Amino acid sequence: GQSLEQPSEVTAVEGAIVQINCTYQTSGFYGLSWYQQHDGGAPTFLSYNALDGLEETGRFSSFLSRSDSYGYLLLQELQMKDSASYFCAVRDHSSEALDMGRRALTFGSGTRLQVQP
Amino acid sequence: GAGVSQSPSNKVTEKGKDVELRCDPISGHTALYWYRQSLGQGLEFLIYFQGNSAPDKSGLPSDRFSAERTGGSVSTLTIQRTQQEDSAVYLCASSLGQMVYEQYFGPGTRLTVT
Numbered sequence: 001g002q003s004l005e006q007p008s009e010v011t012a013v014e015g016a017i018v019q020i021n022c023t024y025q026t027s028g029f030y031g032l033s034w035y036q037q038h039d040g041g042a043p044t045f046l047s048y049n050a051l052d053g054l055e056e057t058g059r060f061s062s063f064l065s066r067s068d069s070y071g072y073l074l075l076q077e078l079q080m081k082d083s084a085s086y087f088c089a090v091r092d093h094s095s096e097a098l099d100m101g102r103r104a105l106t107f108g109s110g111t112r113l114q115v116q117p
Numbered sequence: 118g119a120g121v122s123q124s125p126s127n128k129v130t131e132k133g134k135d136v137e138l139r140c141d142p143i144s145g146h147t148a149l150y151w152y153r154q155s156l157g158q159g160l161e162f163l164i165y166f167q168g169n170s171a172p173d174k175s176g177l178p179s180d181r182f183s184a185e186r187t188g189g190s191v192s193t194l195t196i197q198r199t200q201q202e203d204s205a206v207y208l209c210a211s212s213l214g215q216m217v218y219e220q221y222f223g224p225g226t227r228l229t230v231t
Contacts, residue, residue: 031218033218043210050218087159091218104165105220107159110158
């Protein structure tokens with residue numbers, strides 16, 4: 001099976017930089033995704049890392065280290081609207097999972113980011 | 118273009134009643150997923166459809182839960198004999214084929230079982 005760990009809450013101030021970490025355990029790894037969810041809203045896709053390194057998309061960047069089973073989401077120039085929950089997610093690509101027909105994502109429990117003025 | 122739509126947006130039902138939740142995915146998306154999210158919690162995977170393949174039902178919590186997808190498009194999640202612990206937001210998502218990592222979510226159905 002798979003498991004993901006991420007901090008439950010992070011607080012930062014406007015204009016700052018914040019890093020949300022995610023460690024995972026999976027018997028077969030296919031990539032790490034990040035999603036954002038505002039209170040009362042639906043999750044929205046932010047980024048995906050299949051290979052080691054940093055992927056940058058505007059103020060948001062995502063990093064992956066496959067050897068460390070670790071990734072993070074980096075948010076720069078924080079804005080109040082960035083206050084939301086952030087989820088990391090993995091797809092189990094082990095042969096066992098595929099034999100079972102399991103191809104869906106497993107999500108972490110989410111990190112609630114509170115941006116303060 | 119149109120995103121994923123779900124109906125109803127809210128559903129209040131009495132314990133023991135059956136409910137049906139509907140999901141209309143993005144046109145052209147062959148993969149469809151159902152998740153459940155309790156207040157302040159993460160997403161719990163329920164079921165996954167991909168094209169004409171047998172669905173991945175490994176996340177369904179009990180045999181009271183079932184889902185079908187007709188014509189490779191619209192999906193219905195059915196919960197029979199609802200229990201109070203079924204109260205949650207039920208989210209549907211779709212994706213292009215095997216792009217499982219990039220899913221597009223609907224607004225969800227908030228189910229309250231009294």
